[in-house]
Amino acid sequence: MSAALHSIGALLFITLGSCGSGPSSAGPGERPWGENPPSHVLFLSIDTLRADHLGFYGYPRPTSPRMDEFAEEAVIFDEAQASASWTLPGLASVLTSQFTSTHNCLSFGARLSESFTTLAELLLSAGYDTACVTSHVFVTTRHGLQQGFVHFDDSFAYPAVDPEDGITSEIISDKGIRFLEQKAAAEDPDPWFLWLHYFDPHDRYMEHAGISDAFVTPGERDNDTIRRDLYDGEIRFTDMHVGRVLDALQETGFGDDTIVVLFSDHGEEFLDHGSRGHGHTLFRELVRVPLVIRAPGIAFGRIETTVRTVDILPTLLDLTGLSAMPNVAGQSLAPLMRGGDFDSEPALAEIHPSGAPAQDCLVEDRYKLILQYPQGGVRRLLFDLRTDPEEQVDIAQEHPQVCERMERELLELKKKALERGAEHVPARNLELTPGQLEVLQQLGYGGEEGQ
Ligand SMILES: [Zn+2]
Numbered sequence: 474m475s476a477a478l479h480s481i482g483a484l485l486f487i488t489l490g491s492c493g494s495g496p497s498s499a500g501p502g503e504r505p506w507g508e509n510p511p512s513h514v515l516f517l518s519i520d521t522l523r524a525d526h527l528g529f530y531g532y533p534r535p536t537s538p539r540m541d542e543f544a545e546e547a548v549i550f551d552e553a554q555a556s557a558s559w560t561l562p563g564l565a566s567v568l569t570s571q572f573t574s575t576h577n578c579l580s581f582g583a584r585l586s587e588s589f590t591t592l593a594e595l596l597l598s599a600g601y602d603t604a605c606v607t608s609h610v611f612v613t614t615r616h617g618l619q620q621g622f623v624h625f626d627d628s629f630a631y632p633a634v635d636p637e638d639g640i641t642s643e644i645i646s647d648k649g650i651r652f653l654e655q656k657a658a659a660e661d662p663d664p665w666f667l668w669l670h671y672f673d674p675h676d677r678y679m680e681h682a683g684i685s686d687a688f689v690t691p692g693e694r695d696n697d698t699i700r701r702d703l704y705d706g707e708i709r710f711t712d713m714h715v716g717r718v719l720d721a722l723q724e725t726g727f728g729d730d731t732i733v734v735l736f737s738d739h740g741e742e743f744l745d746h747g748s749r750g751h752g753h754t755l756f757r758e759l760v761r762v763p764l765v766i767r768a769p770g771i772a773f774g775r776i777e778t779t780v781r782t783v784d785i786l787p788t789l790l791d792l793t794g795l796s797a798m799p800n801v802a803g804q805s806l807a808p809l810m811r812g813g814d815f816d817s818e819p820a821l822a823e824i825h826p827s828g829a830p831a832q833d834c835l836v837e838d839r840y841k842l843i844l845q846y847p848q849g850g851v852r853r854l855l856f857d858l859r860t861d862p863e864e865q866v867d868i869a870q871e872h873p874q875v876c877e878r879m880e881r882e883l884l885e886l887k888k889k890a891l892e893r894g895a896e897h898v899p900a901r902n903l904e905l906t907p908g909q910l911e912v913l914q915q916l917g918y919g920g921e922e923g924q
Pocket of ligand 1: 560739
């Protein structure tokens with residue numbers, strides 16, 4: 474951690490003030506949950522984290538010993554699909570349970586409309602205390618993702634252009650642990666929702682003393698090998714700090730009463746399909762993300778069914794016993810986690826990279842269809858995920874009927890998503906200043922490194 478971060482003063486949350494209504498059914502001094510308070514909720518999201526670079530998804534390098542340990546006692550989703558391949562639309566989808574066509578956060582300057590009800594707003598109205606500590610410039614008040622958080626600290630999300638200032642996992646965990654300790658010190662605390670968003674595996678990849686050396690590929694290394702090695706070191710570094718929060722959860726006595734959700738917004742490309750970074754394609758290394766949920770009373774296990782990150786919100790409402798939210802894209806995964814009946818729904822992802830054609834993809838259990846829209850046309854790519862999980866062999870020509878069926882399904886989903894969006898105030902598009910654009914460029918946004 475850099476000296477600059479040490480100097481940023483006391484580890485206090487910014488309090489925005491209560492921006493949602495309190496529990497409506499309870500009288501003065503009463504609490505809506507009576508004798509049985511709902512579980513606390515801890516979100517641990519790690520930006521730019523490829524599922525296949527984690528031990529519990531089979532990666533041979535020791536990038537994630539603490540997350541592996543956590544996953545052993547949780548439900549691991551093998552095939553979780555994000556709804557975009559970069560941060561803002563991906564996380565807006567998690568918080569609203571809507572696809573990108575609905576919330577329309579498609580550009581760097583988009584701001585999530587206040588007309589959406591976010592997970593934090595739902596939990597706040599149910600009597601939760603809500604807090605978020607974030608270190609990514611898109612997870613900020615500027616882009617509207619603070620909605621529903623009483624405490625929202627995005628002070629580390631605006632990094633200086635000097636990349637030495639970009640290491641933040643330690644401070645994010647310190648602040649999260651402080652929140653847990655404050656809650657533990659309170660007498661009979663209300664249920665809480667804490668979201669910690671980590672950024673370190675994101676470009677630029679930094680070296681960490683005592684950690685990165687373990688991930689150096691032997692022999693001569695080209696720049697891409699060095700980048701990948703550094704990326705693995707960043708994961709290990711973040712894992713260590715995520716582990717400290719999980720330890721604190723146990724030490725503060727909240728472990729058994731807390732639903733913990735570990736996930737990423739999208740992955741990262743290392744020339745798997747010819748490019749680097751994220752945001753400009755929808756291949757598996759970007760949209761298949763880690764998702765692990767540990768919930769009181771639910772046994773650990775591994776689930777191969779395709780699920781979506783838009784399912785996280787309905788799942789949490791279900792697990793905490795709150796009313797389901799109507800008119801969302803996701804569905805609760807709780808029946809699946811409990812071993813009950815569950816109908817998997819196809820996963821939609823959408824992007825419109827700046828200066829490049831838009832793209833959509835649809836994933837169902839066996840096949841994945843990608844539609845690219847170059848000017849005046851549609852390019853279709855089809856992959857059989859059973860025989861070609863790395864999506865290397867396009868079989869669209871050989872299976873026109875599968876393509877046709879999936880394209881119909883994709884367009885139908887997109888149409889419904891657009892119709893839901895029409896019920897909302899459109900996303901506001903902010904004019905970013907040249908300085909803000911420069912910071913984004915330093916982080917790999919907008920240039921060849923992707924979004
Ligand atoms: Zn991201």
